[in-house]
Amino acid sequence: MVTKNERSRAAGRANRWNTLVAGIAVLFVATGSAAPAAELKRPHYQVRRFEEDWSVLAEVPAAERTGRFDAMKYVRLTEDGWLWASFGAQVRERIEAWSNFGFGAPADADAVFLLSRMFAHADFHLGPAARLFIEAKSSLATDRDITGGRRTLDVDELDLQNGFAELRVPLADEGRMTLRVGRxxxxxxxxxxVSPLDWSNTRRTFxxxxARFEAFGWSATGFFSQLVRVKKYDPNTTNDDVDLFGLYATTSELRGLGGADLYWLGLDRTSAAFNGDSGHERRHTVGARLWGSIGEKRIDYxxxxxxxxxxxxxxxxxxxMIASQAGTSIAALGYHPRVEVGFDYASGDDEPGDGDVETFNQLYPLGHAYLGYIDLVGRQNIIDLRGTTVWPFFLRSKIKVDLHSFWRASTDDGLYNAGGxxxxxxxxxxxxxxxxELDMTVKRPVSPHTLVVLGYHHFFPGDFVEQSGRSRDVDFAYLSVQYTI
Structure with a gap:
């Protein structure tokens, strides 16, 4: 339910919305005709902007920096370059249209609304050993007249998304330890x-x-963190009721296999409930991941x-839980289309309230990427069989089609959405x-800075949904324009 106070806030920001929309349109048009910059291997923009290293520009004379934003990506603050900074930003506008949101319960479940998100960051480097990274965020939404209204996933008026001090210490055999403290x-x-959940308008942070250790081809990160609770119109706060901690190790140099991850993730929540059992949750997750390619046809897995x-x-x-996918590109078919199959299984509880909890806890995932864009299904008590095809076509665009078929892993446990x-x-x-669920997306990188994504998604309810309540077909469409510097 949207309150009168929230409506007045939205009305008061009308001019800001107009400015944002006009601004992103100007950026979109301007970058579409930009001339290519001189050959220089610049970092790719990352989901987490602090993973970019713009020191590559340090030895490039200012006159030869022909990239549109090179002047702000490496700024020498002392003559010898011991202190330097990098600045960046991102704006994303996404229009969403829903029909029968949540299977049409309640009856008024249709809406069209705009989500707007802005990030701006400053990255200060003090020699090779120290760093300070600060990133601010503003996430806004027009009236969202469906279940949940304007949620904390949609609105976070102004806050700190990332803010940490970093210390780097060299280790033996070209190893390194990187220590970060903060948000x-x-x-x-x-x-x-575990994911920042980039699909969300507000994103997730801790x-x-x-402490990350890099040596002998491996990178291992130990961490202790507390979830940041989003407060839409007030400063965000640390959630002392949720601790996430663990150790995550990864390598891409596993001989004969490709890459591997090994991990332990600990979750401590003061209150949780699963299928009739509730209380203080202390849950540990141990897991492994393998990826690579096999065969002459380069089937990746x-x-x-x-x-x-x-x-x-x-x-x-x-x-x-078990997750798997395998795919390949078909060279014989013109544009080299890709085909992929996937299978996911996450256990469910076999008897409510019996003192044994078999429901998998998906923790803090990017479920949106794996179990359907409509977000009706999470990695809990679920079986998903998926087929995917990706067709590249003109102007570097790609059409992607996913088809999911979902079943409950246990008929004694329920259906959980992407948020758990x-x-x-x-x-x-x-x-x-x-x-x-049928998912169709078209992705078009207009320039190195501008990305346009168009999506249409449809959910056909199965027997369980029909048995358990309202069961209208769900339609979801969106248009997203993102500009990154």
Missing amino acids: EELLFGKQRL DGIT DLEAAYQFGDLGSADVSAF KLLRAGSAGDSRHVGI
Whole structure:
């Protein structure tokens, strides 16, 4: 429900919305005809902007820096370059249109609204050993007249997204330790369990400490963090009720296999509930991931499995998940289209309230990328069989089509959405079949700075959804324009 106070806030910001929309349109047009810069291997823009290293520009004379924003990507603050800075920003506008949001419950479940997001960062380097990174964020939304209204996923008026001090210490055999203290977005592996959730308008971040060790071809990150609670119109605060900690190790130099991740993730929440059991949750996740390619046709694969143990109140936790995908490009078909198949399994509980919790906890994932764009399905009590095809075509555009078929892993447990919320109780129906989702996206990089994405998505409810409540087909479409510097 949108309050009168929220409506007045939105009305008061009308001019700002107009400025934002006009600004992004100007940027879009301007960059579309930009001349290519001189050959220089610049860093690619990253999801987490602090992973970019613009020191590559240090030895390039100012007159030879022909990139549109080179002047702000490397700024020498002392004559010898011991102190230097890099600045950047990103603006994203996304229009969303929904029909029958949440299977049409309640009946008024149609809406069109605009999500706007702005980031700006400053990255200060003090010699090779120290660094200070600061990134501010503003996330806004017009009226969202469907369930949830303008959520904390949509609105965070002005706040700090990343802000940490970093210390780098060289180790033996060309190794290095990197220590960070402060607010930092966390991202591990394929983001199946821990992700900043870039799809969200506000993104996810944590307060804490991380220590990364790099040696012998491996990188291992130990961390202790607390989730940052978004407060839409007030300063965000650390959530002392949620601790996330662990160790994540990765290498891309595993002989004969490609790459591997090994991890332990700990979660401590003062309150949680799963299928009739509730209480203080202390859950540990141990897992591994392998990826690489095999065969003369270069079939690539990605396999991940994780097991969870611990306790929830007086109940014992024992749960697991498996994720897999394999794909290849077909050279014989003109544009080299890619085909891919995937299988995901996340365990569910076999008996409500029996003192044993078998529901997998998906933690803090980028579920949106793996289990459908409509976000009706999360990595909890679910089986997903997926087929994907990607067709490159003119002007570096790509058309991607995903087809998912979802079933419940256990008929005694419910359906959980991408945020881990229970949508339908297990007792509401006896069918396993949740439904089928069709996802279609077109992605067009207009320039090195501008990305346009158009998507249409449809969910066909299965027997369980029909048995357990309102079951209208869900339609979702969006247009996103993102400009990054």
